[in-house]
Amino acid sequence: GAGVSQTPSNKVTEKGKYVELRCDPISGHTALYWYRQSLGQGPEFLIYFQGTGAADDSGLPNDRFFAVRPEGSVSTLKIQRTERGDSAVYLCASSLRGTNQETQYFGPGTRLLVL
């Protein structure tokens, strides 16, 4: 079946602008994670959804970052007043139920460049 998909694959924006990044998880997966990967680093956790609710948003760096998952499937990561430091690859992952023994399946990522 189809894996996790993310759109757009690349996004270039100017400092101060607003961006939205979309994630389509594997059908039936209730758990959805967002990670951010800066150059030369491993992915870093941002936020976790179980169904429609954000169960853990402890990784969001500040209040410019927000994410939603209104119907428990597609999720959107929103970044307001973008800064050059927000430039990174944003990864989405999903798993069936969200237990620690499950595999998380990753999308291809959205490469965000803030000029």
Next chain:
Amino acid sequence: AQRVTQPEKLLSVFKGAPVELKCNYSYSGSPELFWYVQYSRQRLQLLLRHISRESIKGFTADLNKGETSFHLKKPFAQEEDSAMYYCALSGTSGTYKYIFGTGTRLKVLA
């Protein structure tokens, strides 16, 4: 603090040589450990996890709780093993988010 350390940024070996990618972790409890691989222009994908105790593509990894390590090994490297390898842990409670190491790039030379 919860942390995963991969001390080598780059590891180069010749084809047919043994490979060991190091991973050490810090976690108060018994986490689940994973190895993920990213081949060129592909997405991050699971290579193996310690709970499965299986060998994938000739790779194995043993969890050593005393040394808090989960090193990835392969007896004979192949050129197609060249990729970026990430070690990750998932906790035993809460949201089971992954904590990743910084990754090791493996280059297998002909």
